[in-house]
Amino acid sequence: MFLCLILPTASPVVAVVKGGSVTDRKKSDAVKRKEFEAEALPHMDALYRTALRLAKNQSDAEDLVQEAYAKAYRFWDKFESGSNCRAWLFKIMTNIFINEYRSKSRSPLQANIDDIDDNYLYGQLASSEMTENPEQVLFSKIFDDDVKKAIESLPDDFRLVAVLSFLEGFSYQEIAEIADLQLGTVKSRLHRGRKLLQKQLFDYAVKNGYIKEKAT
Amino acid sequence: MNCQEALDLLYDYIDKEASDIDAQEVRKHLDGCRNCFKIYRLETAVQELIAELVKGDGPSPQLEGLKEKIILRLDGIDKENSPGQPPRSYSLIAKVLVAAASVVIVIGAASIAYSQYEHSKYFADLESAHQTVLNREWIPPTDVAPPTFLGLDFSELGRAHGFVLISSAQLQACDCEMRHFVYRNAERTISVFAVSSGDYEIPPPCSDNPLSHDGTTFYCHKCHECRLLFHEVGNAVVAAATTDPEFNLFMFSPTEDVVLTGLSLP
Numbered sequence: 250m251f252l253c254l255i256l257p258t259a260s261p262v263v264a265v266v267k268g269g270s271v272t273d274r275k276k277s278d279a280v281k282r283k284e285f286e287a288e289a290l291p292h293m294d295a296l297y298r299t300a301l302r303l304a305k306n307q308s309d310a311e312d313l314v315q316e317a318y319a320k321a322y323r324f325w326d327k328f329e330s331g332s333n334c335r336a337w338l339f340k341i342m343t344n345i346f347i348n349e350y351r352s353k354s355r356s357p358l359q360a361n362i363d364d365i366d367d368n369y370l371y372g373q374l375a376s377s378e379m380t381e382n383p384e385q386v387l388f389s390k391i392f393d394d395d396v397k398k399a400i401e402s403l404p405d406d407f408r409l410v411a412v413l414s415f416l417e418g419f420s421y422q423e424i425a426e427i428a429d430l431q432l433g434t435v436k437s438r439l440h441r442g443r444k445l446l447q448k449q450l451f452d453y454a455v456k457n458g459y460i461k462e463k464a465t
Numbered sequence: 466m467n468c469q470e471a472l473d474l475l476y477d478y479i480d481k482e483a484s485d486i487d488a489q490e491v492r493k494h495l496d497g498c499r500n501c502f503k504i505y506r507l508e509t510a511v512q513e514l515i516a517e518l519v520k521g522d523g524p525s526p527q528l529e530g531l532k533e534k535i536i537l538r539l540d541g542i543d544k545e546n547s548p549g550q551p552p553r554s555y556s557l558i559a560k561v562l563v564a565a566a567s568v569v570i571v572i573g574a575a576s577i578a579y580s581q582y583e584h585s586k587y588f589a590d591l592e593s594a595h596q597t598v599l600n601r602e603w604i605p606p607t608d609v610a611p612p613t614f615l616g617l618d619f620s621e622l623g624r625a626h627g628f629v630l631i632s633s634a635q636l637q638a639c640d641c642e643m644r645h646f647v648y649r650n651a652e653r654t655i656s657v658f659a660v661s662s663g664d665y666e667i668p669p670p671c672s673d674n675p676l677s678h679d680g681t682t683f684y685c686h687k688c689h690e691c692r693l694l695f696h697e698v699g700n701a702v703v704a705a706a707t708t709d710p711e712f713n714l715f716m717f718s719p720t721e722d723v724v725l726t727g728l729s730l731p
Contacts, residue, residue: 278543285539293532298519311531318535322542367472371507396518414480415515421482429652440476447511 285325289318292335295417296342302412303346305401313350317342336419340427343409347428351405362441369447391454399449407442414439466490471501479509587668590638592691595656595706598632598647605632605647614644614659615701623648628655641665656706665702667695 296317300310321328321341328337366372403411409428413419419427424435471494477483478491495502597603612620612633620630628648636645641664646657671684671693684695695704 278546282539282543290532290535293535294528297528297531307527311534314531315535315538319538319542322539368475368504368508370511371504374507375503391514393518396515400515400518415512416519421480439480443476443511446515450511450514 281325284330285322288330288334289321289325289338292338293318295335296338299339299412299417300342300346302397302400302416303405303409304350309350313342313346316345320345333423336423336427339413339417339419343413343427344429346409362444365444365448367444369444370451373451391450391459395450395453395457399446399453402449403442403445407438407445410435410438411442411446466494468494468498468501471495471498472504475501475505475508479505479512587639587670588686588691588693590636591656591658591693591704591706594636594638594645594658595691595708598656599654599708606634612646615661616699617659617701617703619644619646619657619659622646622657623655627651628653639665653707653709658704658706660702660704662697662700662702667697667702671695 293314296314297310300313300317301307304310304313317338321338324341328334400408400411410424410430413424413427414421421432421435421439424430425432428435430438471491474483474487474491478488483491495505612618612630614633619633622628623630627650629650630646631649632645632647634645636643636658638645638658639660641660643658643660643665646659648655648657667684668686671686675682675684681696686693686695691706691708693704693706695702697703
């Protein structure tokens with residue numbers, strides 16, 4: 250028992266003896282660090298872009314990305330080299346977002362989603378006077394800011410799948426793995442997210458006078 | 466394929482998720498149906514409008530700043546993980562120890578023995594109890610002990626995250642009486658151990674590294690397979706165990722309104 254009192258001060262040398270036996274398979278730290286930087290850091294732009302849409306402000310987005318990288322680095326041993334590093338990083342960041350940032354309250358919007366028609370924008374535009382090329386109206390009038398606002402107005406659960414699909418181009422299956430959801434849930438959230446997005450975009454367009462709402 | 470069938474598959478088609486046969490059918494329908502084609506065109510236009518956002522977020526000086534912060538974080542983690550860097554004042558001691566090589570080996574062996582002892586004293590029982598419930602063959606005991614223990618109600622714990630309490634059992638572990646609660650959702654099984662703080666102290670390898678969250682102090686430890694998170698609630702020590710590295714461990718405050726929240730470890 251007396252030994253354990255002595256040991257902590259002697260640890261600089263002892264650690265070497267210990268380290269050799271416990272961590273045989275561990276890569277040397279320098280190699281690990283180099284590998285991590287080469288494989289994981291190039292995805293920072295995409296992670297930040299998504300974090301910004303998820304957290305809605307720069308400071309939280311930066312925190313989210315930093316947390317994700319710190320966690321990824323700690324678990325780098327668990328990453329199977331050759332598999333999809335980008336998806337793995339997104340999964341880690343999504344997990345942190347869900348556990349720590351996602352607002353606990355349910356948005357009242359959700360109750361009304363099913364009242365929105367499919368292909369909502371088309372329905373609205375087709376019934377307005379400009380029937381031939383409704384998308385031209387959209388392209389010429391709606392600004393990035395409106396689109397950003399529309400995305401940010403989505404409830405967290407829908408925003409997450411929408412951003413992963415529309416902005417980052419992940420497949421349904423990849424999103425299911427990243428967000429830990431059933432494939433069916435991914436599809437239904439995307440579908441409903443689209444409806445909400447289209448309604449928001451239309452409402453902005455009407456509010457700003459780009460489009461006249463159909464006379465009722 | 467009629468209009469309704471084509472429109473039902475439209476998003477799968479746009480997202481390139483439709484099967485080859487379906488995609489072919491949708492394409493054929495769109496070629497022949499002006500109305501559906503207009504819908505398709507508008508839907509892809511909206512999609513492109515949203516995708517445009519990505520281009521607007523090109524590289525900025527701010528991202529360079531973020532990269533530097535991440536590098537610093539990684540440096541910090543490297544430093545924590547390399548106990549082999551002795552402070553300057555140790556170098557003399559180290560030299561003496563290197564000279565007396567045989568002594569070092571003896572101490573080294575003792576150190577491993579001591580760490581084994583520490584492990585078995587504080588963690589091994591908890592780890593193996595958690596491993597048991599991860600076994601597919603494991604069936605929750607039918608004689609379930611009451612979910613209230615040391616004045617804490619563990620039945621509600623976990624519900625906020627979709628975890629259901631499936632077992633509550635007495636456990637003789639680490640030389641004391643514990644209660645082992647098992648929670649499960651579709652993907653994961655979490656063990657929670659509760660013990661009187663008079664019987665069980667937070668293990669030294671943990672208590673050297675406290676981390677604080679919402680005013681509560683937690684102590685975490687990585688076992689061979691598990692991660693364990695300890696903290697004190699009232700007169701109880703509560704430990705959560707998981708083997709899932711992707712999963713944030715829980716903070717438990719059974720007495721508070723928010724009973725369970727993910728806690729990201731540093």
